[in-house]
Amino acid sequence: MTTVPGYAGTNFASEIVVSADARFLYVGNRLHNTIGIFAIAADGLVRWVGEEWTRGDYPRNIALDPTGNFMLVCNHRSDQVTVFRVDRASGRLRFTDRYFAVGSPAMAMFLG
Numbered sequence: 001m002t003t004v005p006g007y008a009g010t011n012f013a014s015e016i017v018v019s020a021d022a023r024f025l026y027v028g029n030r031l032h033n034t035i036g037i038f039a040i041a042a043d044g045l046v047r048w049v050g051e052e053w054t055r056g057d058y059p060r061n062i063a064l065d066p067t068g069n070f071m072l073v074c075n076h077r078s079d080q081v082t083v084f085r086v087d088r089a090s091g092r093l094r095f096t097d098r099y100f101a102v103g104s105p106a107m108a109m110f111l112g
Contacts, residue, residue: 002027003051004034009032015063023039025037026038030059033059037052049090049091052093052094052095060107063107074102082099082100083095
C-alpha cells in the first residue's frame, strides 16, 4: 500500500524515488493525489512516515533535485509542476507555494 493506512479508495502508484542517502522512499499516488513517504531501515525494510498532498491532479512523475533538498511533482491533469522542500532529517515534504504552468507535464529531470 502506498497511501495512508486504511485508505480504501482507488489509487494508481506512478513513480518511485529513493533519496540519494537511501534513507527515504517516495511514491507518487495518482487519483489519491499524494506522495507517500517511507523511511528505509538499515535492513532494507520500509515503514510508513506520512503523505503530502501534491496540490495538483494526477502526479505522473516526481523527481528529487541533486542536492536532495527539493522535489518536483508533475501533476499531469492539472497542467502544473509543484515544488516541495525536503526535510532531510525526517523525509517529510513541505510545499514551497511554487507552481509552474506546464501543459500535461510527464517528466522532470535535473541535469548536471
